[in-house]
Amino acid sequence: MLKFDEQKQINSVNGGLALRGEIEKVVDEIQEKGFDGIYFIGIGGTWASSLQAEVYMRGRSALPVYVENAAEFITTGNKRFTKDSIVIFSSVTGNTEEMVKAVEKAKEIGAKVFGFVDKAEAEIVKLCDWCISYPENEQLKFYMTANRLMYNNGEFPEYDRYNKEMEEHLAEALVNVEKKADAWAAEYAKEVYAYVKANPDMPHYFVGSGNQWGATYSYAMCYWEEQLWIRTKSITCAEFFHGMLEVVEAETPVTLFMGEDSQRPLAERVAGFLPKVCKNYVVIDSKDYELEGISTEFRGSLSHLVMHAVNNRVDAHLEDEFKHPMVIRRYYRQFEY
Amino acid sequence: MLKFDEQKQINSVNGGLALRGEIEKVVDEIQEKGFDGIYFIGIGGTWASSLQAEVYMRGRSALPVYVENAAEFITTGNKRFTKDSIVIFSSVTGNTEEMVKAVEKAKEIGAKVFGFVDKAEAEIVKLCDWCISYPENEQLKFYMTANRLMYNNGEFPEYDRYNKEMEEHLAEALVNVEKKADAWAAEYAKEVYAYVKANPDMPHYFVGSGNQWGATYSYAMCYWEEQLWIRTKSITCAEFFHGMLEVVEAETPVTLFMGEDSQRPLAERVAGFLPKVCKNYVVIDSKDYELEGISTEFRGSLSHLVMHAVNNRVDAHLEDEFKHPMVIRRYYRQFEY
Structure with a gap:
């Protein structure tokens, strides 16, 4: 098969799933401290992934979870976004201009930032309160985060069974x-x-x-x-x-x-x-x-x-x-x- | 000029602006009673107008104002939408299938509905807690509603001057x-x-x-x-x-x-x-x-x-x-x- 390395892909997904312990630790800390809103912020492809996480949670969770486009966030902003808000974002390079500015703005407001940045050495990592660096699997990382948020909020009782199936299959x-x-x-x-x-x-x-x-x-x-x-x-x-x-x-x-x-x-x-x-x-x-x-x-x-x-x-x-x-x-x- | 009736258009906009008293009465009642979220719901063109109202308020108002696409609302739904939520919508015919179902669903949940329905005799009007029937000017009606919401929330001190200019010019x-x-x-x-x-x-x-x-x-x-x-x-x-x-x-x-x-x-x-x-x-x-x-x-x-x-x-x-x-x-x- 053209451009297909089976073992590499299996390893990639399993490596993503293996981030669960780290993700849970961050999410648990976020929910223990409390927040007034969780904002998935992205631009282009990462905005699209943010939309997927939001629509997934919208029908299942009463948590205040929203999506912001990074460029809109740095221009129009959002008056409901405060120092008690949480940003979740993903970036491969970590240097997309709009994303950097959006995270800087969030930090200026005093919000906490949870980043998935593939390149651990990117400057934006320093702005994150929590950061996990692992290549690709953006949608998986977002959904794992969403699942833990819902589990902690009593909205995902099948969490353990779900994860077992994912990690095995x-x-x-x-x-x-x-x-x-x-x-x-x-x-x-x-x-x-x-x-x-x-x-x-x-x-x-x-x-x-x-x-x-x-x-x-x-x-x-x-x-x-x-x-x-x-x-x-x-x-x-x-x-x-x-x-x-x-x-x-x-x-x-x-x-x-x-x-x-x-x-x-x-x-x-x-x-x-x-x-x-x-x-x-x-x-x-x-x-x-x-x-x-x-x-x-x-x-x-x-x-x-x-x-x-x-x-x-x-x-x-x-x-x-x-x-x-x-x-x-x-x-x-x-x-x- | 082709298809242009100057006086008719002037009358149409001025008639829209003259709804202010009615709109204010509804909005004041909504804010006096309180709510956990205001949802502009639409589909197609009315969804686009809803997006305009939301982005207008996003940068200026801390009020919890959101947009829902009617078809997504009747399938995925929104777990944050409750009996204490408010729907605002606009419809020319009042019989767009997705809109009717969305309003029915909102009413089943126990939410209150504020409709702008051009045809006063439409069935959907009966589902509304408040309804204003006046032709066209959808975006104007939404912005007038948004302006009053923000004024009541202390976010639009120039409200009177703004309206004076609009109504005069x-x-x-x-x-x-x-x-x-x-x-x-x-x-x-x-x-x-x-x-x-x-x-x-x-x-x-x-x-x-x-x-x-x-x-x-x-x-x-x-x-x-x-x-x-x-x-x-x-x-x-x-x-x-x-x-x-x-x-x-x-x-x-x-x-x-x-x-x-x-x-x-x-x-x-x-x-x-x-x-x-x-x-x-x-x-x-x-x-x-x-x-x-x-x-x-x-x-x-x-x-x-x-x-x-x-x-x-x-x-x-x-x-x-x-x-x-x-x-x-x-x-x-x-x-x-």
Whole structure:
């Protein structure tokens, strides 16, 4: 399989899950001391991951948990954000301009900051009250944090059973998703390449909701647009019906991300609508992928990870089809702007 | 001027402003009784207006004010939403499916509902604890509500002066924006028509932030996509730099909405970047429009209304250029889905 190191991926996820003790220690301390609000702050892909953590908790937890976009936080700010507030953020490099300024502003206000910064030597680490440095697995780290917050708040009684299943089976299950998706992904990438070459202006439409919305938004923008320079538009399943539907015709390329969380019914509505007006759509449904050893009731909390695993395979094949190394940038960080 | 009835528009805005007494009575009652959260709930265009009200208050008010998308509220729900919560919503028809279900759910939980429903005879009016029925001016109604909430919370000391200026000058000022924008809008509509006919697949990119974000999002989706069937993508100024920028080339059509609120610096960054990579961009800046009788300090709170006035003229000319009556729908409410 192209760009696939099974053992490395298993180790990566298991290493992420092994952060649990550290994460629990930080979260327990946060909740023991008390707070008036927890703000997941991000920009671009890390904002998308923040949205996933928030929507996951919104339906399950009475804790005051919110999302802020870093650039909005440093301009508009938030009057409800105080010295008793908590920031949670994730950053690979630790030097994204908006993120640095947002954390600086939070610290000036007197809030406490919990960072996941891949590079332990980044300057931003010094601003954190707590920091865990471990590569990748951002969504997993956020959900592990969310799970502990809810457990401590009496909203996650199945916490131990959940973690046991994750620690025993998740890494293997996600690798198996990649393996299962690979042949389909190779075919899909070929089709996308042919379509884009024939229709270079046409945006590819991505639709998704719930914890798939962060996946949909960031996949369209941070992968296809930023890393592959392919036009996209992303929209939630709910909002799809309030405007965007009108520009879908028989040949319009649409990909629907379906998950298994509380917003699945919204995706089902899109899945029911599309065949009536379009014949160039694709549905990627996390439900089609077995997650051995993981209970059905927990699958909704993993839908975005399943989608990420599927899309890892799509990316590998798109990069090859388009002969476009995903690391190159046309403008981003290439000059001052 | 095409589709322009000056006196009717002046009367419409002044009629909206004249609701102040009614709005104040409702808001005062809400704040006297107390609440644990105020939720602007909407879907599509009304969700976009809700986002505008929320971002307006976020930087100025410590009140717990949030936005919910109606479809997400009826699926995922919100555990922080209780019998002590308040819903504020707006609807023209009062029969949008998601909105009806969201209000029903809020009432089941025991929350209080304040509706602006244009059609006084709509069923949803019966579910409201308070309802004001007056046509159009949704954003004005929301901001008037927001202003009173902040005034009562000691966060809007200039309230009386603000309202005096609005009531004396806003309607006339907005009509003058339309008049000033008309010649430009006619030219722009011609260019858009020529571009779209030559490049039917290419999406038109709209970028905006702050209270312009609701305007950007809903203008792209509810006007161009839904009413004119033109492809669009909308993105905030902040997020533009985290992916979307990479697909902008010399001929890519981009329109930037600039306002005068706290997020203007984010739009200025886009305005500085675009000329370096693109020669097919347009900037619509609320600052270019005089608002006679209105103090500079209040202009930020009106930027989205100025943009709406400019876009009214664009719409009138686009409808004529494309020979596409904006009332027709391809799919929306045309069949069961």
